[in-house]
Amino acid sequence: MQQEREIIEQLLEAGCGEFVVCGGARNATLVALLEAGEGIRVWKHFEERGAAFFALGRVKDTGQPCAVVTTSGTAVAECLPAVIEAHYTAKPLIVVSADRPESFRGSGAPQTIEQENLFGDYAATSLETWSGHLPLHLNVSLEETKATAESWPAQLGGFLPDRLPFEVRSLRDFLDDGVFKGLIAMVGGLEDADREDVFYFLKDLGVPVIADVTSGIREVLGDLIIPESALRGNLPGRILRIGEVPIGRLWRDLEDASTEVLSICRNGLPGLARESKIIHAEPGRVIRGLGPVDAVGDVRDDFLKARPLLGRVSELLEACPDSEPGLVSLLSVYATTGEGLFLGNSLPIREWNDFAQRETPYARVMANRGANGIDGQISTWLGTTAEIEDAWGIFGDLTTLYDLAAPGMFSQIETKGRILVVINNGGGQIFERLPRLDDLTEVQKAAVVQPQEMKLQAWAEMWDMDYHKITRREDFDDLEGGEKTLLVELIPNATQTKEFWERL
Ligand SMILES: Cc1ncc(C[n+]2csc(CCOP(=O)(O)OP(=O)(O)O)c2C)c(N)n1
Structure with a gap:
């Protein structure tokens, strides 16, 4: 009981106040203590794969960590897909798995699997060194003692992820020296916190934009938006990608193109297997740091022929x-x-x-x-x-x-x-x-x-x-x-x- 309470308190202190619990015998005390903790938000689920994705949804909604709590055995493994998703979107999803005592490891005893480090590179395994930008897996060996829990006041700390490095120079260099020629912006999924800065930046810059619906700004960029089909066979010299990897085919086509690409994204991954530049940071923060930008002028004319394409799509949708x-x-x-x-x-x-x-x-x-x-x-x-x-x-x-x-x-x-x-x-x-x-x-x-x-x-x-x-x-x-x-x-x-x- 002491051990279970300790782990919950450590998580609360790290700013994790929401838990999705999937009950079982080995984690029963953990579950009961969470239910008894005043001020802890507890969701109940019976199926760990869905529970882990639900927890990921909570992280996405609140911007705060959320933990899924599983019993031992394959229950933990069910969380792998959500952990992978959280890894590639840099989200603080936490898995707390109850394990059998260490002496059981490698024994083949019932509901005993090798749970330590089950998620490999996809999750950190120590709360002390956790950056807050990736999933975390805490595997706790527990005895099956009699489960009891009395009501207790939970103290929630603040979630303080490590700050991502601040980097503006590569963006300035990318935009400087008349390189505007042929510059296109591609905007993938954005977090709420980035949307406004990215919107005003693109408005000021005035380059054509391919914006995904998940950017949240596709519907407000008006004439700057071009369909990606406009670039087929007409690839620009440079692409500034902001946010998640873009949805459409064009991004994949860039793999074999000579277009120079700079990505500003939170997960620090280029999204291309070939050489490209990357700024691993919150896009909104980088753009704020850059300050005002000058409009690019009439480069967009190169792509104006794209507009009839949108008209053609409308005709077909009607037909x-x-x-x-x-x-x-x-x-x-x-x-x-x-x-x-x-x-x-x-x-x-x-x-x-x-x-x-x-x-x-x-x-x-x-x-x-x-x-x-x-x-x-x-x-x-x-x-x-x-x-x-x-x-x-x-x-x-x-x-x-x-x-x-x-x-x-x-x-x-x-x-x-x-x-x-x-x-x-x-x-x-x-x-x-x-x-x-x-x-x-x-x-x-x-x-x-x-x-x-x-x-x-x-x-x-x-x-x-x-x-x-x-x-x-x-x-x-x-x-x-x-x-x-x-x-x-x-x-x-x-x-x-x-x-x-x-x-x-
Ligand atoms: C877990 C997982 N398994 C398999 C795939 C490969 N995959 C990508 S799309 C797709 C089909 C999706 O079908 P449906 O949900 O009916 O959507 P539709 O293609 O009809 O829009 C599959 C199997 C995947 N992306 N993820």
Whole structure:
């Protein structure tokens, strides 16, 4: 008991006041003590993979650490995907795993696995030397003594991550000496804290911008925005990337291009396997440090031919209204009424990026783009929006199948106005359009696409969600959230979707 209390107090002191507990025999005292701690925020989950992603969502929402508490054995290993995601997005996700006493290690005794350092390079293992910018794994060997816990007052300390280095010179050098020629900015996902600084900087600079929806500023940059298709075969000399790795194809194409790239990002990773420059810092802080910048002038004319491309997309969206891009485009208008928007990986985030409305910004737009996994998406969304009404989340069908237990959290979170949209296009449709797979036989391709036939309405019933099906534009008319989560199954018209892509 003493040992369990100590570890909780150390975490509280380090600023971790939220815990997602997955109960078991070995961690029962830990769980009970957390429940008994006055002022500790405790979430309960029965499934560790979802719990870890939910905890990651809490970190994303609050900017503070959140710990998932597991029992021993494979329960700990279930946290690996979320830890990896947290690693690549530099988030303070903590895993506290109860382990059997040291003498059991290597014995093969029940529920005994090698838990020490299970997450390898993805997590720090000492609270004393933890930077606060990465996940932390604390593995505690515990005896199975009788579990008891009495109410106790918890003292929460402040979360004080190490400061990232401050670096402005590389950015100034990159922008100086007439290098504006051919400069484009690419903005990936941004934290709330960075958005305003990045917005004003880009407005002042006046260069063309490719901004992801997860930047939160795509809808307010007006004429500066160009579609990335404008750069196909017309790559600029320099790209300034700000924030997370951009979503679109263009970033991958840069791998083989001679374009000079400077990235300013919080995880300190270049996002390209070839040579490029990097500033490992909070983008907003670097930009504030740079001070005022001069507008670049008319370089943008090079890219003005890009604007008709946007017009052409609008025409096609009108011509194929019930195609997947058509329905996503209309959905994007409805989602502006929400208080939060979470975009699942694969096509939802890509199609949103390319075809969503560009006039009204979204509140608190988020995604998991660290490792691009399709797992744990709904759980992360529930974590990021646990306390807000009118939260919207958009997910693919296979992505949804990964996280069917996520709604187990509904009873602990806000569900009023919550809209869970599943784009049910029959499997991993992203693979249908991969040119690399064109020569596969139907059977071979199906093994990649994995079409599934499932009745989502039954899933809605299972977790007491309201249900609404959309197969055409008109079905949006009576789309309205209520007290319970509303599951919206959006089934695009496959013929129109095919036509859309063929004509684009
Ligand atoms: C955990 C994980 N497994 C596999 C993949 C590879 N993958 C990327 S997209 C995708 C298909 C996603 O299908 P769905 O959720 O239906 O979305 P759609 O492609 O139809 O938009 C898969 C399997 C991944 N990114 N993450």
